[in-house]
Amino acid sequence: MNTNTNNIYRDVTMDNISEKNVGETVRIAGWIENIRDHGGVSFIDLRDMYGVMQVVMRDTSLLEGLNKEDCISVEGPIEHRDEETYNPKIPTGTIELEAKSVDILGKVYKQLPFEIMTSKETREDVRLKYRYLDLRNAKVKDNMIFRSKVISYLREKMVEMGFLEIQTPILCASSPEGARDYIVPSRKFKGKFYALPQAPQQYKQLLMVSGFDKYFQIAPCFRDEDARADRSPGEFYQLDFEMSFATQEDVFRVGEKVLADTFNKFAPEGYEVTQAPFPIISYKQAMLEFGSDKPDLRNPLRIIDLTDFFQRCTFKPFHGKTVRAIKVHADMSKGFHEKLLKFAQSIGMGGLGYLEVMEDKSYKGPIDKFIPDDMKEEIRETAGLEVGDTIFFIADNEKNAALYAGQIRTALGERLDLIEKNSFKFCYINDFPMYEYDKETKKMEFTHNPFSMPQGGLEALETMDPEEILAYQYDIVCNGVELSSGAVRNHDMKIMVKAFEIAGYTEEDLKEKFGALYNAFQFGAPPHAGMAPGVDRMIMLLRDEENIREVIPFPMNGNAQDLMCGAPGEVTEQQLREVHIKVRQ
Incomplete structure (x- = not known):
């Protein structure tokens, strides 16, 4: 022994x-x-x-x-x-x-706030206040042990692939891009502030300029944004990596290798994991076929475009609109249709038209009489309709039609129990638009990471409509959850100045707001690219937890409060004076 x-x-x-x-x-x-x-x-x-x-x-x-x-x-x-x-x-x-x-x-001196063995059944606010007791629960504790093993394995895989672990600063300069910063007042420099890093973005790019070939770290990131089931407010961790002399495809190979190996090792027994190479779906294709840039590939339903058909059809409510359709083969009662219509109305749709294909191949449904007989065969062929199929129609402007169709696809998949069980379905989404026009500010804005390389380089920026320019940006999605975003970086000074100019920044703005990168890129910057899969989300998926807080040792609640230690809390007048802060009432 x-x-x-x-x-x-x-x-x-x-x-x-x-x-x-x-x-x-x-x-x-x-x-x-x-x-x-x-x-x-x-x-x-x-x-x-x-x-x-x-x-x-x-x-x-x-x-x-x-x-x-x-x-x-x-x-x-x-x-x-x-x-x-x-x-x-x-x-x-x-x-x-x-x-x-x-x-x-x-010794226990006070009455326990809950039974340890059943703590997961206790109200979340009580669990988080007494998290040190909640962590004694076998299931909660096992999540943390599992988390430690996954992180150790991720480190092992990255080192195996030749990546060097380097820690980047926690106190850094505030960035005008992305989410809201957490800011930290300076004692030595009156009226000036540090920020906690939303990601190690600039530092890892500067490491590439420094000549480090492959960098990674399990990086803490801080964003002052609201909580969701798959997003912890305040802080989160990501497997951040960057590579010099790398293309988009080089990053894809690393991302799918580390994720496929990790999920193969840690997935519950009997789960199927997408093996490399992962499917690559363009943003445009994803929005058309899935109505989302985070498609859940476990759902077999696909969206088709019937806009052209309905512009030629006599059903006037669809004229001038983008029309998307979803075909499903399943028995549906009148009650099912009524509940689905209520759901459609709850997400903002005016209604939900449909057709059912009967035994004699005729149609039944609220818009059947509006489709001329000579066009009924055309829709059957276009949509691949067979006896027993039901096809649903979604009509709106292009953006809303895509989003509504995506939500109807998900609702159908869930309500008809079509979602594949026991599987992790990965894919890459790429070819994101570089810019989009903001109607409120009346200017072009970056849709994704502003430091991304535009496809077509300087020529595209100078000759193309900005909304038509695509970027070398990509996400990894698993089961409808975005695990990672990344990009080939814009390492060329001339291209960077032009890219920011389109988004309303002058070269002086660039020098002031991103001075380190602006200066560094004038000293021989290599082409580089990377990504950063989210560690917390990865573990949430592997443990089949619905809420990300179940896999974080000491999470904040959904209102960004640490109920256990009382953060955020007040500080003394002396502390405020030391950092030159006066609180407005």
Whole structure:
């Protein structure tokens, strides 16, 4: 047995005790999970990080003063349990320790706010306030152990592929692009502020200029944005990497290698994982076929475009609109159609037209009478309709038609139970637009990362309509969740100045706001590219958790508060004076 004779609290952890230790006297330590007093004999279940051991107390005086979750050390011989009391649910289920002495190491002085074994059923605000107790729950604790193993494996894979781990600064300059910064006032420089990094974007690019060929880190990122089920407010971690002399395809190979290997290793048994190379879908194709740039490929339904057909059809409500359609083969009751219509109206649609293909290949549905007989065969061929199919129609402006169709596709997939089970479906989305026109500001704005290389380089920027220019930008999506975004970077000073000019920045703005990159790129910058898969989201998917907070050790709540430590909190007047801050009432 692997014992520690120098430790006064325990000789061994629960995972190192088995039937071969029967007859040996050992000391173990942990927390009391359960107490069962049977009169002349008492039992406790003692839990440490590694397992649970039943402790029998034939001297019942040893039980005096003990309560659930007391932290104790117990010494005594290991013995076989009676066969009828075996517990097959735990590795130590055939043995027990007979207590000869008990030392209380940490006493419980207050009433527990919840039962540890059922903490996941407790209200989230209570769980987060007492997170150190919640983490004692086996399932919650196992998520954190799992998280540690995944991160260790990611590091191992990146080093294996020749990447160098380098830490970038936490205190940096505020960036005008992206989400809202967390800002930190300077004591030494009155009225000036640091920012916490939204991502190590500029630093990792500067590392490439420095001559480091392949960089990575498990990077903490800070963004002052609202929480979602798949997004933690405040801070998150990503596997950030960058490569010099690299194309989009080089980054794709690294991204799919590390993610496919990680998901193959850690996915639950029986899960199917997309193997490299991952499918590559353009942004334009994704918005057409899936109505989303984060498509869930487990859903077999695809969206088709019937705009041209309906411009020639006599159904006037669809004239002048983009028309998308979704075909599904399933039995649907009148009640199903009514519920789906209510859903469509709840997301902003005026209605939801449909046609059902009957046994004689005729149609049934609210818009059947508006389709001329001579066009009914055309829609059958165009949409590939067969007996038993139902086709739904979504009509609006191009942007809304795509978004509504995507939501109807998801609703149909979920309500008809079409989503493939036990699988992780990966894909790349690429060819994002470089710019979009903002109607409110009345100017062109970057749609994605402003430091991306435009496809076609300087010539495209000088000769093309900005809204037609595509960028070397890409995302990795898994099961409808965006795991990563990345880009081939714009490392050419002339192209960068022109790209920012289109978005309303002067060269002086560029010098002022992105001075480090602006200067560095004048000293021989190599072509470089990278991406940053989100670690928290990865683990959330692998653990099949619906909320990202379940895989973060000490998460904030959905309102960006640390209920356990009381952040954000007030500071003293002296602290404010030191950083030259006055709080407005």
